[in-house]
Amino acid sequence: MSTRKIALVTGGSRGLGKNMALNLAQKGISVLLTYHRQQADAQQVVAEIEAQGGQAAALPLDAANIGSFDGFLEQVQHTLRATFGAEKFDFLINNAGTALYAPFADTTEGQFDEMLTIHFKGPFFLTQKALPLLNDGGRIINISSGLARFANPGSSTYASMKAAIEVLTRYQARELGSRGIAANVVAPGAIATDFGGGHVRDNEDLNQYLAAATALGRVGQPDDIGPIVAFLCTDEARWINAQRIEASGGMFV
Numbered sequence: 001m002s003t004r005k006i007a008l009v010t011g012g013s014r015g016l017g018k019n020m021a022l023n024l025a026q027k028g029i030s031v032l033l034t035y036h037r038q039q040a041d042a043q044q045v046v047a048e049i050e051a052q053g054g055q056a057a058a059l060p061l062d063a064a065n066i067g068s069f070d071g072f073l074e075q076v077q078h079t080l081r082a083t084f085g086a087e088k089f090d091f092l093i094n095n096a097g098t099a100l101y102a103p104f105a106d107t108t109e110g111q112f113d114e115m116l117t118i119h120f121k122g123p124f125f126l127t128q129k130a131l132p133l134l135n136d137g138g139r140i141i142n143i144s145s146g147l148a149r150f151a152n153p154g155s156s157t158y159a160s161m162k163a164a165i166e167v168l169t170r171y172q173a174r175e176l177g178s179r180g181i182a183a184n185v186v187a188p189g190a191i192a193t194d195f196g197g198g199h200v201r202d203n204e205d206l207n208q209y210l211a212a213a214t215a216l217g218r219v220g221q222p223d224d225i226g227p228i229v230a231f232l233c234t235d236e237a238r239w240i241n242a243q244r245i246e247a248s249g250g251m252f253v
Helices: 015-026 039-051 066-084 109-133 156-179 195-202 204-212 226-232
Strands: 006-009 030-035 056-060 089-094 134-143 182-188 244-247
Touching: 006 015, 006 066, 015 030, 015 039, 015 089, 015 226, 030 039, 030 066, 039 056, 056 066, 066 109, 089 109, 109 134, 109 156, 134 156, 134 226, 156 182, 182 226, 195 204, 226 244
Parallel strands: 006 030, 006 089, 030 056, 089 134, 134 182, 182 244
Antiparallel strands: none
16 A cells, blocks of 8 residues: 555646646545546646656546536546555645636626636536545635635626635544644635636736736746645645735735
């Protein structure tokens, strides 16, 4: 049986999730990452981890299809045994998500429901259903957004769901503490990835506006976030619980 700790990272094929997976592997943690459509990208992350001497595997997951979660977790159980020689995993990182940029006055019920499912209902029930596979003494890390603290027009729906996940995280910490499971939130600020169609990365005017609104004078990069998630999965972070850690370089302070 493997003695390595194991992390399950949703949405780990690219962007922040990929960076999280790579940083976890650098800590000696085995990584089971999920992808929605980007199988080739996911396998490339697995190959990169394995090339550095780590253990990794990738599974498909539609984070918006809650009815698929039972089958997905059966696949997780099989992969834990076949790839990692384990029965359970240690760290659940709820990272998968999509963007929505729409004014409050124009947001449709369909858009609202999609954000609700992907960013709140999905992580709620995936975590609930994964509890039997999560080791005692493990960690839950939910990914929120700086937008749950400060308001930028056009993000009311997305940000509201992230605010909900922050409240849920405190309840998870309180209710799962008897199993030694800690739950925390990492809330990135504006990050230059392909999230939302590369909204922050590729729009020069927006990039400059956000950099000017950030105390450290630039937008974030994936490697500003992945190491924080990896740290929260180390023994040094064992006493951090029920916390919201914003990693935004000091946006709108």
